[in-house]
Amino acid sequence: MQKTYILGIESSCDDTSAAVICNGKVLSNVIANQEVHSKYGGVIPELASRAHQQNIVPVVQQALEKANIRKEDLSAIAFTRGPGLMGSLLVGTSFAKSLALGLAIPLIDVNHMQAHILAHFILEEGSTIPPFPFICLTISGGHTQIVKVSDHFDMEILGETIDDAVGEAFDKSAKILGLPYPGGPLIDKHAQLGNPKAYSFTKPKVGDLDFSFSGLKTGILYFIQKKQRLNPHFIKENLNDICASIQNTIVEILMDKLKNTVSQTGIKHIAIAGGVSANSEIRKRLVTAQQHFGWTTYIPKFEYTTDNAAMIAITGYLKYLNGSYADQTISAKARLKVTE
Structure with a gap:
């Protein structure tokens, strides 16, 4: 079988990543994190794009x-076109276009x-690829969606x-509790030592398959402020229980929506994707759902949950097999739906 080598480049936010895939198998997946943002409590776009410029050549090398x-040896270059921070996307897009032009090989744009x-289609020992159609819960810092996947590039937002x-x-709740950025993983860490039923928070009332988290964040803020007025050491004394209760509420919201989706579509193949799918509680609940509801669940390896170039490379490989290439006039796009 002829070897097809795809270089994937990911630069949508604050991680510069490059990966090489050969016929669907990952040969390398290098990620350079940007520590510069932690002291600001969030990603600063201008600093992110400058760091990408410094990192991209050594990371690809x-x-x-x-x-x-x-x-x-490369067969094609795949890169993240969007969605993401415009300055960050431009660095990856410009580099990919130049390299593809210099090597005279196909250029492939990828929707992040x-x-x-x-x-989920990366070929790994022991991993199972979901059959079509399947439902994917995409959960990250910028997105929360339930997507029906009927084919590799036939997706519908439900x-x-x-x-x-x-x-x-997760991150804003962590900030309210005085935890450093990014706070989501820290809430997960403390939650494992706490009682998830210690405190209750009101779940938002929206459509059967839709989500809302702004009211929940406000509810958590008011709850903490009220408790601190009565006891200034409330957070310190109850941090594990607070984190466990916040995480339990958020994961219950996600699971409720998945149950609604299965009941409306009849599809019982359920996958998760995106940075928040690294959360230990959502993974645990999905494993339990297999036994309780007869679902078949697909949980990605940790290294393929956060922003990484292996996922860009596998998507590029699937597009390469279709002959779906971009030309040199293509440009980065900060806003891009999963269906585009």
Whole structure:
């Protein structure tokens, strides 16, 4: 079988990543994180794009070295076109276009949100690829969507957030508790030591398959302010229980929506994707759902949940097989739906 090498480049937010895939298998997946944002409590777009400019050449070089190939061996270059921060996307887009032009090989644009879902098609030992159609819950810092996937590039949004994304709800809740950015993983860590039923928060009332997290964030803020007036040490003394209760509420909201989706569509193949799918509680609940509801669940490896280039490369490989290439006039797009 002829070897097809795809270089994937991901630069949608604050991680510069490059990966090489050969016929669907990951040979390398290099990620350079940007520590510069932690002291600001969030990603600063201008600083992010500058860091991408510094990181992109060494990251691509490392990806090629780890894959043990030369740039001349590449079959095509895949890159994140959007959605994301415009300055960050421009760095990856410009680099990919130049490299593809210099090597005279195809250029493939990738939708970042589709790539999160298609990470499930990376060929790994012991992993199972979901059959079509399947439902994917895409949960990240910028997105919360329920997507029906009928084919690799045939997707339909069944439900989505009407305001904030679930990752933002985790991070803002962490900020209220005085935890550093990014706070989502820290809430998960403390939650494992706490009682998830210690405190109750009101779940938003929206459509059957839609989400809303802005009211929940406000509810958590008012709850903490009220408790601190009575006891200034409330957070410190109850941090594990508070985190467990917040996480339990958020995961219950996600699971309720998935149950509604299964009952409306009859599809019982359920996948998760995006940064928040690294959360230990949502993973645990999905495993339990297999036994309780007869679902078949597909949970990606941790390294393919956050922003990474392996998911860009696998999407590029699937588009390469279709002959779906971009030309040099293509430009980055900050806003892009999963269906585009």
